[in-house]
Amino acid sequence: MIKMPHVIPSYSRFPVTFVRGEGVTLWDDQGKSYLDFLSGIGVNNLGHCHPKVVAAIREQVGQLIHTCNLYRIPLQEEVAKALTESCFAEQVFFCNSGAEANEAAIKLARKTMHERKQSHRYEIITANNGFHGRTLATLTATAQDKVQRGFAPLPSGFKYVPFNNAQAVEQAVGEHTAAILVEPIQGESGVVIPDPDYLPALRDIADRHDLLLIFDEVQTGMGRTGRFWCHQHSGITPDIMTSAKALASGIPMGACLTTAKVATAFSPGSHGSTFGGNPLACSAALATLSVIGSDGFLQSVTAKGEYLLQGLKHITAKHKMVIDTRGCGLMAGIQLNSPAEETVSICLSRGLLVSCQMGTIVRMLPPLIVEREDIDRALTIFGDVLNDLF
Numbered sequence: 324m325i326k327m328p329h330v331i332p333s334y335s336r337f338p339v340t341f342v343r344g345e346g347v348t349l350w351d352d353q354g355k356s357y358l359d360f361l362s363g364i365g366v367n368n369l370g371h372c373h374p375k376v377v378a379a380i381r382e383q384v385g386q387l388i389h390t391c392n393l394y395r396i397p398l399q400e401e402v403a404k405a406l407t408e409s410c411f412a413e414q415v416f417f418c419n420s421g422a423e424a425n426e427a428a429i430k431l432a433r434k435t436m437h438e439r440k441q442s443h444r445y446e447i448i449t450a451n452n453g454f455h456g457r458t459l460a461t462l463t464a465t466a467q468d469k470v471q472r473g474f475a476p477l478p479s480g481f482k483y484v485p486f487n488n489a490q491a492v493e494q495a496v497g498e499h500t501a502a503i504l505v506e507p508i509q510g511e512s513g514v515v516i517p518d519p520d521y522l523p524a525l526r527d528i529a530d531r532h533d534l535l536l537i538f539d540e541v542q543t544g545m546g547r548t549g550r551f552w553c554h555q556h557s558g559i560t561p562d563i564m565t566s567a568k569a570l571a572s573g574i575p576m577g578a579c580l581t582t583a584k585v586a587t588a589f590s591p592g593s594h595g596s597t598f599g600g601n602p603l604a605c606s607a608a609l610a611t612l613s614v615i616g617s618d619g620f621l622q623s624v625t626a627k628g629e630y631l632l633q634g635l636k637h638i639t640a641k642h643k644m645v646i647d648t649r650g651c652g653l654m655a656g657i658q659l660n661s662p663a664e665e666t667v668s669i670c671l672s673r674g675l676l677v678s679c680q681m682g683t684i685v686r687m688l689p690p691l692i693v694e695r696e697d698i699d700r701a702l703t704i705f706g707d708v709l710n711d712l713f
């Protein structure tokens with residue numbers, strides 16, 4: 324056990340301390356280097372200390388860090404514009420985390436129905452094993468016992484259905500339903516990729532029943548899957564979308580994006596955040612968005628993602644205890660038929676950072692700036708660990 328007498332032990336931590344990062348590499352306090360194939364859980368999509376992000380933050384921090392939302396923040400307007408240019412959305416609300424972005428989305432869905440004089444429609448359908456955050460509303464949206472246990476009474480107004488089953492959503496719709504909230508790919512539950520017709524079927528259900536469709540792109544967005552937003556693989560758009568994690572490359576920031584029509588449900592006083600969209604976070608987000616939107620960037624994510632997935636499939640094919648190897652862009656999950664913790668900690672000891680999800684799945688979220696040589700090195704380490712363990 325590591326001793327941290329003054330920190331509430333709400334995480335189990337590996338006994339390693341990183342002191343410096345550059346690109347895909349992290350160094351610990353012993354001088355040992357690591358290949359970071361987790362990116363701070365999908366936050367460091369541009370790798371560590373990307374020069375454009377560092378320069379933008381450095382300049383902003385010496386000029387103005389925070390002002391609050393009682394005043395105009397031109398940088399916030401610029402980030403909002405850039406975000407709307409990347410997708411269906413026309414307006415954006417800024418906050419500081421994924422949970423807060425989803426909290427905003429949930430409030431916006433309820434308020435939309437209230438404004439339509441349909442206050443009896445407050446229920447939000449979410450999918451089993453999804454993940455939407457740790458606030459009371461978002462942990463209730465998160466249909467996982469391990470996240471909810473001990474926190475009763477939970478807010479009412481959530482209904483759960485199996486993921487990747489549009490028929491179950493259709494059957495769950497009732498007179499109280501306001502919205503459907505899902506991740507386009509479930510990240511925390513181990514990169515669970517639905518069938519291609521799932522999101523279009525949800526769009527169709529939402530349209531037929533006049534519901535709001537909400538996509539949680541906190542993990543799948545910001546280029547992670549080879550499109551700016553994961554739902555852009557599907558050909559349909561949601562009514563509300565949330566982002567956070569990689570949005571400002573590690574400066575805390577979340578966003579709830581929507582159409583101009585849905586946004587009218589929020590008026591001055593409806594919702595707020597002291598820090599949300601402050602100049603410092605916005606400077607980091609603007610730099611991040613410009614890199615992800617630059618020519619050829621997303622195509623390179625797709626190409627490198629395919630390279631990683633092919634490499635993983637090649638390695639795992641000869642191991643019987645690997646049940647499934649899947650991925651989309653630079654998001655990959657390797658499902659074992661036995662606990663994956665040991666695999667992950669041996670990878671760490673050999674200089675490769677990956678995570679264990681749902682007990683038996685190894686997840687990889689390398690930075691999007693990863694090079695093929697880095698992928699080759701990671702595959703070698705991972706392949707050796709599997710060979711030695713199984």
Ligand SMILES: *Cc1c(COP(=O)(O)O)cnc(C)c1O
Nearest residue numbers: 420421422454455456510541542
């Ligand atoms: C990480 C995550 C969240 C929660 O984000 P926080 O910033 O930790 O509140 C919500 N939804 C998804 C899909 C996530 O991956």
